[in-house]
Amino acid sequence: MRRLLVSLLFVSIAMTLTSCWNRRELNDLAIAVAIGIDKDGENQYQVSVQVVDPGEVAANNRTMTRTPVTFYQAKGNTIFEAIRKMTTISPRPIYSAHLRMLIIGEQLAKEGVGDALEYMSRYYEHRTDFYIAIARDTTAASTLKILTHLEAIPANQMYSSLLNSQKEWAPTASITLDQLIMDIVSKGKEAIVTGLRLRGDRETGESRANVERIASTAYLQYSGLAVFRQDKLVGWLNEAESRGYSIIHNDVHNTVGVIECPDGGKMTIEVIRSKTTPKAKMVNGEPEMHLGVRTEVSIGEVLCKIDLTKKSSIYELEHIGEETIKGFIEKTIHQVQEKYKVDIFGFGEVVHRAKPAYWKGVEDKWDTVFQSMPVKVDVVLNIRQTGTVNNSFMQEMK
Structure with a gap:
């Protein structure tokens, strides 16, 4: 009797367990790794998607005959x-759970990114x-068509380059969806997003020829920070200002800078x-x-005459x-206060936090x-x- 009760208990528990009722095979999906959103002249959204071709990026594929990604637009x-x-042009439904990058066109960013972030x-x-960037002086669609070296999937290169640039250089910021929405809706802090430029010949960059030579004819480069007022882009910080922002916002992990030596030269x-x-x-x-x-x-590089064995020299350099x-x-700070008039620094x-009673009134x-x-x-x-x-x-030689 006891064994029967135990068996019935196990059967009852098993009946309540869920199964993979909505499972979908990878071979039935078009895996999107990057989405680009623009606005056209008719006020319609132009959405572009970079989709992985699994057969071309497989580890055992030594003779790639097609590009590793494909591009769909509607x-x-x-x-x-x-x-x-x-779906009218793609043989598989677009699957976005593995998205790495969201690129928003500059023109759309000026009109407002709220609708894009809502979706x-x-x-x-x-x-x-995933990370978000603003296509600067170009469309989001154009950035998703460029083939890249090192990383076969361009979206992966954009993702890794942005992450490493923030860690090693500082004038960039790896902004996620949650962070951007929080900055837009919160009071006391406006949003910033890293800009993405397309350098070189765009047409060659969209072909296999771009990765069949040592120096790519076209490439993507992160450049400056976009300044927002609520959900609208109002301007750009240059490289020095972007680094200043990162220091103020406590986002500097590592970077390099050049200073003047006391008696001329640089360090x-x-x-x-x-x-x-x-x-x-x-x-x-x-x-x-x-x-x-x-x-x-x-000290990483000395291009001047100075005696680093003296404490006085170190103090002067500091x-x-x-x-x-x-x-x-x-x-x-002066540039943002005078030109853009929005508090991106928080x-x-x-x-x-310090003066809640005063804050309530302002x-x-x-x-x-x-x-x-x-x-x-x-x-x-x-x-x-x-x-x-x-x-x-070098100084010893001189």
């Missing part, structure tokens, strides 16, 4: 409609770990650690922002480095307050390493 009154229209966040297939320093601490203070009833920047660097970093941080969030007009808010910058730079040699052997 227009519609909505983004979802355009993607479904692709990307709502559709159940989409994960939120390259590598930032190995950087931390920025923002603090809000009230002065005469108005907010004032204080940024404390603590940076550790190593002072020059501090003034250099402080200069382009202040220039970045200073409003700092004020909100949150709806924060951008106006931000434009005239004083920002004090204090930089402390320490040289931790001078490299594997002391003084440059």
Whole structure:
């Protein structure tokens, strides 16, 4: 009797277990790795999709006869409609769960990215770990047609290049869907997105010839940060300003910069650690922002005459480095306050946390307050390493 009851219990439990009722085979799907969204002259969405050709990227495929990805494009009154229209040209339904990149055309970004983000966040297939970029001075569709070296799948190269550029260079930002939406809807912080340029001859870049030579005729390059007011693009930060933004926003993992030597010449320093601490203070009833920047660097290249064995030389270089970093941080803040008039740095969030009662009265007009808010910058730079040699052997030769 006991065995019968146990058996019935197991059968009852088994009946409640779910199965893969909605399973789909990979061979029945067109796996999208990048989506590009533009607006055409008729106010319709032009959606482009970069789809993997599994047979061409297989590990045992030594003789590729076709491109590793294919490209589909359709227009519609909505983004979802355009993607479904692709079934008229694609033999398989578009499957977006493995998306790596979302590229938005610059013209659409100026009109507003809200509708595009609404679809990307709502559709159940989409994960939120893909990166977003703005196609600068070109269309999103054009960027998805360029074949790339090293990575057979161009979307993978765009993804990895953006991630590594943020870690090693700093003037770029790997922005995900959740982060972008949060910056757009929150008060006290406006959004930024990395720009993506198409360099070189576009027509050759779309053919196999682009990857059959050592130097590609066309390539994609991340360039500058797009500044948003709510969901609309209002301008661009250049490379120096983008690096300033990254330092202010505490996004610098590693980067390099050039400073002037005391007696002429230049020196390259590598930032190995950087931390920025923002603090809000009230002065005469108005907010004032204080940024404390603590940076550790190593010397990577010496193109000047200087004795690195002397402590006085190190102290002098540290002072020059501090003034250099402080200069382009202040220039970045001034440019954003004067030209774009939006708080992309999140200073409003700092004020909100520090002075909630004051924030309640200014949150709806924060951008106006931000434009005239004083920002004090204090930089402390320490040289931790001078490299594997002391003084440059070039100076010894001279």
